[in-house]
Amino acid sequence: MFSFEFMRNAYLASTMIAIVCGFVGVFVVARNMPFLTHTLSEIGFAGAAFGMFVGISPLNGMLLFTIISSVLVGRMSTKAARREDSISAVSGLFIGLGVLFLALSNKSASYATNILFGSVVGISITDVYQMIIMAGIVLIGMLLIYRNLKFDSFDALGAQGQQLATGWLSVAFLVMLALSVSVAAQVVGSLLIFILLTLPAASAKYFVHSVSGMAFLAIGFGLLGVWVGLYLGYLTNLPVSFFIATIEAIIYFGALGYSRYRAH
Template sequence: MLQYEFMRNALIVATVISILCGIMGVFITARHLSFLTHTMSEIGFSGASFGLWVGWTPLNGMLFFTVLSALVAGMTNRTRPLKGTVISTISAFFMGLGVLFLSIAQASSSYATNILFGSIVGISQTDVQQISLIAGFELILIVFIYRQLKFEFFDPIGAQESIRFNGLINLIFLIMMSLSVSIVSQIVGALLVFALLTLPAAAAQFWGKTVHALIILSIIFALLGTWIGLFLGYLTNLPVTFFITTIETIIYLISRMIIKFRN
């Protein structure tokens, strides 16, 4: 399997992104921000389509739109759950905008499919370098603000008293979320981002009792989904995205059922 360059590229990207998602997902689920990752992914679709229209790569277009949306959300302090109708309206608008950009760019349907559902085996060496650079930057940033993130996301009341720049921490995290959504979309697509950004962390919550345990378990669950998904996709020639999302869903459901029966 690894004798093929495209599989080596896919494995590297899957590993890097799984580690990042395992960490980010813990904080996203702790603050119930899954809704925001979904909304950002819809915005990212229109950004990727915009990128094709103006001659950028889909990833660069997605990064531009999602980071811009994160800045808007952070400056308006929009981290509380939106109403379902508002989320639906925002998602529908940006999905429609994405379709418009694809039409203007005269892109083929395969571009739309890759953006919406991912194409990990189509990752190039340049994509590997760009994704690894972004993920590495986020991981280094997490190391520097880890203590503040723990306070802000697991003890928000205490954080308001002990951390002077909690608003800045929120803004930084939103930008990190936007970067994560953009690069995760390269694996599972814009529509299924939550499969890697929330499901592993949600499953870890049934087992872990500390933040460190949650992060370790979340990373393990994310790696299991991407590694096994890649292997099964290679064996069956079926979409890797299907296997990744299915495995992560199974891990979550099994974790939930085991804990429920124990209690």
């Protein structure tokens, strides 16, 4: 399997993505942002389609749209009133824009499929280097704000009492989240990105109670999903994203069952 360059590239890219998503996902779950993550994935789809329309790489278009919109959508989502409706409207708008850009770019349907569901076996070594750099930026950025972000995410009232700059902290995290969405979409696609950014972390919280423990376990669950998913995809020639989604869902329901078992 590893004699093929595309499989080596796929495993390298997936490993970096699982590490980033596991780490960032802990705070996505803690800050109750799964719905926002899903919205950013649709915005990423529109950005990738826009990139093809104007002649830049889909990843660069995705980065452009998600970074700019993450702050705007994040500020909107902090308002409780009509939060879900507002984000749904933004999500629907960007899906429509994505379809429009695809139509205008005259690309084949396979391009849309790759954006929506990922195309990990088509990742080149150049893509791998770009993803490693972006993943490094996210990890360094997360480590720089880790202490204050942990305080704000798990004890918001205490963070306000200590007069932390929670507004700027939130903006910084949203930018890291936007980068994570753009990176991970290369594997599971924009429509399934919330899988790696939510399920591993949501599963981990049932087994451990420290933030660092959640992060390490979430990364482990993410690595298990992408590694086994790639292997099964190689054996069966079926979509890798299907196997990743299935494995992460099985882990989550197993964690939920474990939690209920312990409660009795």
